[in-house]
Amino acid sequence: MQDILEAIMAVEGSDESGRQLAGLAGLPVPRSYRGVVVRADEAGMFEGLDTRDKDPRKSLHVQEVPTPELAPGEALVAVMASAINYNTVWTSIFEPLPTFKFLQRYARVSALTARHDLPYHVVGSDAAGVVLRTGPGVTKWKAGDEVVAHCLSVELEDAAGHDDTMLDPQQRIWGFETNFGGLAELAVVKANQLMPKPRHLTWEEAASPGLVNSTAYRQLVSHHGANMKQGDVVLIWGASGGLGGYATQLALNGGAIPICVVSSPDKAELCRRMGAELVIDRAAEGFRFWSDEHTQDPEEWRRLGERIRELTGGEDPDIVFEHPGRETFGASVYVAKRGGTVVTCASTSGYQHQYDNRYLWMHLKRIVGSHFANYHEAWQANRLVALGQIHPTVSRTYPLEQTGRAAYEVHRNQHQGKVGVRCLAPTDGLGVRDPELRSRHEDAIHRFRGR
Structure with a gap:
């Protein structure tokens, strides 16, 4: 593994890294690598505890695991950096069920997918790194390519997946419903998960948008989601968070009018720094949508609607960007305009x-x-990220050994934007290949840093 890292580090600062990194094809693939795992024999460790009291620092382990053989259509990636998503938090606290159930189900698809059913689960659904090897049938990517990976794993053997691959009955989320995820030194992905790494970003910055930016794009911009258009009023819950930070940027970039709902002055300031003008600090304004555990308060829905119209000059939201769920959903349905969409x-x-x-x-x-x-x-x-129109929202990073702590912060909502994890990258700030483009967006790239 050290030889691989040294080869990648040797091109640091070069704008011809792809050509130079092609030599990785001549290096042997390590027989094992370090990955962040949950273990099947610990799936019951939090039984009887409230969700909030379940601690990812106790269940996420960094351990040496065997390198799997590549199947046709797959690629082996040396992972320089990854990031924490809520699905890793759910995996780490074994909610809503242990992910080993997903791995067992996937193993029944074929002899090749049986590799995923193991007593450990290498987690993580984001990655930025360098291709080491490709399996039979891969023509678009080669050893030395600098890439990011999105997390859609799909077999594409069913007709249902060929109009929209998210409708494929064998659609899964890599690193959550499959093994060999991105919080590791190596990762196994399908070649159709790979995309070019944005050249002006560092490894940890490039790794952070994959899951949340793609999710926000489909949810808000795509015709499969809300099909946002210019001038739409968009209510965004958690507008400075992992998802919301990208939804806010996509709304602004697409000519919409975001109304950013946050829970602190610091988060409100972040939204304004992104360019949003309409911000609701629901903590400061005392919004409480539930009067007790079992009863919602419609008067609070109405008060929220009045506050929105006050900000917009009388308009209700065309789109409500939902992800908190139970706490906010009743209010979301109420405040959406007549004919509007809650996505x-x-x-x-x-x-x-x-x-x-x-x-x-x-x-x-x-x-x-x-x-x-x-x-x-x-x-x-x-x-959009590669063009410098949408920017990463990394607030802090941790080394691979401290992934449990990083997941704990996300679980307890002690973070802003995205929390990154350095896998092979020894420090932050590496991997920039286009410093000129970066210099034009430096302030935007660093908006979330240190928060």
Whole structure:
């Protein structure tokens, strides 16, 4: 592994890195590598504890694991950096169920997928790094290519997947529903997960947008989601967070009008630094959508609607960008405009949603479910990053050995934007190949740093 790292580091500062890194094809593939894992024999370790009290620092381990053989259509990537997503948090606390169930199900697909059913699960759904090897049938990518990986794993043997790969019955999220994920020194991906690394970004910056930026793109911009257009009023919950930070940028970049809902003055300031003018600090303004554990407060929905109209000059949201779930969903359905859309991709505050259906059916609103993105959507989202129109939201990074701590911070909502993890990269700041483009966006790239 050290030889691989030295070869990658040897081209640091070069704008011809791809050509020079082609020599990686001549280096032997290590028989094993370090990965962040959860273990099957620990799946019951948090039984009886409340979700908040389950600690990823106890369940996420860095251990040496065997390097798997490549199947046709796959690539082996030397991972320089990765990032923490909520699915890694869910994996680490074994909710809503241990991910070993996913690996067992995937193993039944074929003799090749049986490799994934192991007593450990190498997690992680983001990665930036360098291709080491490609399996039979891969023609687009070669050893030495600097890449980022999106997290859609799909078999594409069913007709249903060929209109929208997210509808394929064998669609899975890499590193969550499959093994050999990105929080590791090596990762196994399907070649159609790979995209060019944005050349002006560092490894840790390039690794951070993959899952959340692609998810926000499909949810907000794609015709499979809300199909946002210029001038749309978009209510964005958690607008400075991992998903919301990209939704806010996509809304601004696409000519929409974001209303950023946050929970602190610091987060409100971050939204303004991104260019948003309409911000609601729901903590400062005392919004409480539930009067007790079982009862929502419609008066608070109405107060939120009035606050939105005050900011917009009387307009209701065309689109509500939903992901908190239980805590906010009733309010989201209420405040969306007549004929508007609530588009949801997660339920970080709870999966069981309650809302007053009268405000949905009588006002002809829509609820749209959105889950990650297909390859085309992920590619388009990554292209916006590569062009310098959308920027990474990394607030801090940790070495691979401290992945548990990084996941703990995300679990306890002690973070802003994205929390990065250095895998092979020894320090932050490496991997920039286009310093000129970077210099034009330095302030935007660093907006979230240190928060």
